Amino acid sequence: MSKSLLVISRQAPWSGPSAREALDIVLAGGAFDLPIGLLFMDDGVFQLAAHQNAKAVQQKDLSANLQALGLFGIDDVFVCRHSMAVRGLTPPTEAHPLSNDAISQLIDRYDQVITL
Template sequence: MARSMLIITRQSPWSGPSAREALDIVLAGGAFELPLGLLFLDDGVFQLVPAQQATRLQQKDLTANLQALPMFGIDALYTAKRSLSERGLDEATLSLPVELLDDAGLRALINRYDHVITL
């Protein structure tokens, strides 16, 4: 039986390769039908903001990777309510549907998975 894995992405899309690497891991796992979840935490919530202008910062645009998640069977997408509110973001404006979690919900989510990787 496949072990479940939660990927926690904490970096903004413009802060370096970590955001892209987290998405690459999730997409690869999805291709092998592993039970995966993806948690956007802290500055990682900026990955969910539409109309990114990554090329201005000489970064790869992650929009296509994010939109491909459902095609790879990755439907378990989460974010922290606190991460959104601290950054002035609203769930209604995000590019993907995510489940919003409070602190207790985050702890429960992390405990549900066999493995947790933070990038």
């Protein structure tokens, strides 16, 4: 049986390659039907903000990768409610907002956790 994997994305989409790498790991896992989840925390929640201009900061646009999550069977997408509130963002409908306590419980549910 496959071990479950939770990827925690904590970096803004424009702060370097970590945001893209987190999405690549999740999409690759989904392609192999691994039980996988994705959690956006801290500045990683900026990846979910609408109307980003990736070219302005010379970064790759991650919106297509985010939209592909469902196509790869990635339904367990979560977002830290506190991180969204502190940054003045509203959780998108495609991500389940979680409290800090719920995040601790979520992490405990997975066999392996990768933080980027």
